[in-house]
Amino acid sequence: MSLIITLVRNLLGGIIAFFDLITRGFKLKRTAEAQQQVENDLESLTLYQFFACPFCIKTRRAMYKMNLPILKRNVSKGSPYREELMQGGGKVKTPCLRIDSAGETTWLYESSEIITYLQQRFN
Template sequence: MLIKLVRQGLGSIIVFIDWLTRPKMIQRSAEQQARADAKAKSLKLYQLYACPFCVKTRRTIRRLNITIETLDVSEGSPYRTQLEQGGGKFQVPCLLIEKPGETTWMYESAEIIDYLNKEFSEDALRAG
């Protein structure tokens, strides 16, 4: 109970600091932004609002100026079950990457951030 309260308190502080220090969004040409928006549609982020690793991942998403659907996996949420069954374990953040004929459940914030930075770089977007 106490641990849960401390966790929630720390989580709220992290979210507040994140809000105060929001990263600047990169700007693209309209054409490149349309490519980025289309590409981001194949992604979903399973997450918890106040989880520090999720905050870190959402900061990258904001900086990259993309919209990725976020699915909250709080207790009782159907997305929690989806994550456990699809990805094989309960851990957030987890990025679901859906490509024709291929589904990937990517865990580990560092790996997700690295993937997003590469996929949404100007060069990758130009290459299509």
């Protein structure tokens, strides 16, 4: 039964991901220097996610539009990043943005909060 639920969820997620891909439009353009600066700042961020999770797709879509190529870590069963998320953030819930700053790590859950954080920091 849980196999069927997983299959249906992945199928639906795949369909949503496909429609996201064909409708996402253009990403923000910056000067080469500004983009390089942004990408340097992004080195302190990691998105823990599932490919087919609708909330992760929503977050990735916002990242794409803001032209923020943040490192992504898949937390599927068996992945070492799943344990990393569990240990660091306290729960395996996605999306979760890991923010490393001045020797401290913050684990930000909730797609809307992640998007607001990125908009305030990079837009």
